[in-house]
Amino acid sequence: MKKIIIYTFCLALFIPNFQLKAGGGWPIPKGRGYFKLSQFSIRSDAFFAPSGDIIDISTASIYITSLYGEYGITDRLGVVGYMPLFARATLNEQVTPNGDLLAPGDAVNSLGDFDLSVKYGLITNKPIVVSATLTFGLPFGNDMGGDTGVLQTGDGELNVMLGVEASRSFNGGKGYVNTLLAFNDRSQNFSDELRYGFEVGHRITEKINGAIKVLSVNSLNNGSDFETPSNGIFSNNIEYLAITPEINYSLNDRYGISGSVGFAASGKRVLASPNYSLGVFLKI
Amino acid sequence: MKRFNFLSPLVLLSLLVAGCIGTDIVEDIAVDQLNISSRIISLAIGESFQFEADFFNEVGVMDDSPVSWESTDESIVSIDNSTGVATAVDFGEVFIIATANGTRDSVELIASNVTELGSPERVGQFSGVNNYSVEGDFTLAEIDNGLTLTFGDNFRSSNGPGLFVYLSNSPSRVNGGIELGNLQSNSGEQTYTISDPNVNLDTYNHVLVYCKPFGVAFGTGELSN
Incomplete structure (x- = not known):
């Protein structure tokens, strides 16, 4: 049976604000905002090798508590931030069936890599709205953590990503479609990336919205595996096709709960297990 | 107070799922x-x-x-x-x-x-595993009281976490092999010394560049002659 796999923690670490979201091509109105406190987790003993094959690895995990926020400065211009305030990466110890220790376990706790973005509405008064987002990926995470020095809560490089999102609503505003195209310019010999995706969402009940997000991350393979400073097998030339169903439940006009499970149909250099995310959001 | 009540479950959930370090039991079966x-x-x-x-x-x-x-x-x-x-x-x-x-x-x-x-040395050439890039020549040679494994100046390896060098009888596993130490550099000539009296030129037939923490082979090469 073909295994359906999941995208890695790298997705959560390095590109979360380009997971398509309800904002999409719509700019954030002046004085309005959306904030979400989330817990993300992934634990996997399987890995998409650079060949795309799934191989067994020592069980690795990552847990991230993050704050995500969007805020409108004007009706066209807004700021977006993703701040992983606590990131924990672990690696299981390895023992023989007799209990002999082969390799000790390891863990690291730190901040994760932050993303700070500026979002501008290019087309705002048409059925199809378009916005552009410029994101700076700030390497606040640890790319050589733990006693082994191999655990990562970040990739150690500053990247700049330019994305364009186009969206339109349908069914009287109950549903929406977002599309994304983005170029991620990575530094320090990491390969640049081309990302594209789409999201379809619809109101299920008065309080429940559902969405399915599809995101493809593709390396341009113009970096160097030999020369990247980071020592992570997860860092460079990461590729995946992620499928993420999400449910949002509105408790009232301001607060709600959001949950999602991420799956990946294919990938390279990413963990191959489901990831889970649960959060509470606030709309102002 | 109302806001705190919203956040409390999430904080508790974070504590619950903030994982402990687990244990993997490695059952690496080889062939006699x-x-x-x-x-x-x-x-x-x-x-x-x-x-x-x-x-x-x-x-x-x-x-x-x-x-x-x-x-x-x-x-x-x-x-x-x-x-x-x-x-x-x-x-x-x-x-x-x-x-x-x-x-x-x-x-x-x-x-x-x-x-x-027979010749007091054996040679081989690396190739990448799972599409990792590892290339270059190596020589295993007898010296006084042991062996040396030398990588040629054409050696290059992808960066990786916790890369070690092993002698093994499997092209992809290191169970039962001998660990020679951290990969000294991901390019260029380097030498590893083996002083274990139980290891001689023909004890092992493969050289591996191996990500020890994650248990993944990056590169492998067979010792010829």
């Missing part, structure tokens, strides 16, 4: 393997030579299982079945066969006028 570890090309008539062999069990670990020996032609080279001491009797060529626990290995031996030992 027997390697004749003596290097000789020819044996002078009337002279004797002590053959040795290393047996690796189903988990890849060397053990002391008894080895039995035979010659394909006792009239050319005779060999003691239990000790492995061979004596050249007459001119010709034979195969010396070692057997242990149902596994076997063999080497060719010439009975002639001179005794000639």
Whole structure:
């Protein structure tokens, strides 16, 4: 049976604000905002090798508590931030069936890599709205953590990503479609990336919205595996096709709960297990 | 207060799922393997030579299982079945066969006028595993009281977390192999010294660049000759 796999923690670490979201091509109105406190987790003993094959690895995990926020400065211009305030990466110890220790376990706790973005509405008064987002990926995470020095809560490089999102609503505003195209310019010999995706969402009940997000991350393979400073097998030339169903439940006009499970149909250099995310959001 | 109530479950959930370090039980099953570890090309008539062999069990670990020996032609080279001491009797060529626990290995031996030992070094070339990039030549050579493994100046390896160098009898696993230390550099010439008296030129047949923490082979190469 073909295994359906999941995208890695790298997705959560390095590109979360380009997971398509309800904002999409719509700019954030002046004085309005959306904030979400989330817990993300992934634990996997399987890995998409650079060949795309799934191989067994020592069980690795990552847990991230993050704050995500969007805020409108004007009706066209807004700021977006993703701040992983606590990131924990672990690696299981390895023992023989007799209990002999082969390799000790390891863990690291730190901040994760932050993303700070500026979002501008290019087309705002048409059925199809378009916005552009410029994101700076700030390497606040640890790319050589733990006693082994191999655990990562970040990739150690500053990247700049330019994305364009186009969206339109349908069914009287109950549903929406977002599309994304983005170029991620990575530094320090990491390969640049081309990302594209789409999201379809619809109101299920008065309080429940559902969405399915599809995101493809593709390396341009113009970096160097030999020369990247980071020592992570997860860092460079990461590729995946992620499928993420999400449910949002509105408790009232301001607060709600959001949950999602991420799956990946294919990938390279990413963990191959489901990831889970649960959060509470606030709309102002 | 209302806001705090919203956040509390999330904080508690975070604490619950903020994982502890778990334990993986590694059951690395290998195939029984027997390697004749003596290097000789020819044996002078009337002279004797002590053959040795290393047996690796189903988990890849060397053990002391008894080895039995035979010659394909006792009239050319005779060999003691239990000790492995061979004596050249007459001119010709034979195969010396070692057997242990149902596994076997063999080497060719010439009975002639001179005794000639095999080359004191073995060579190989890396190739990447799972599309990781590892390339370059390596040489395993005998020195006084041990061996050295030297990577050529054309050696290059992808960066990776916790990369180590191993000698192993598997092209992709290191169970039962010997760890030679951290990969010193991901490019260029480098040398590793093996002083374990139980390891000689023919004990292992593969060299691996291996991500030890995650248990993933990056590159492998077979020792030839």
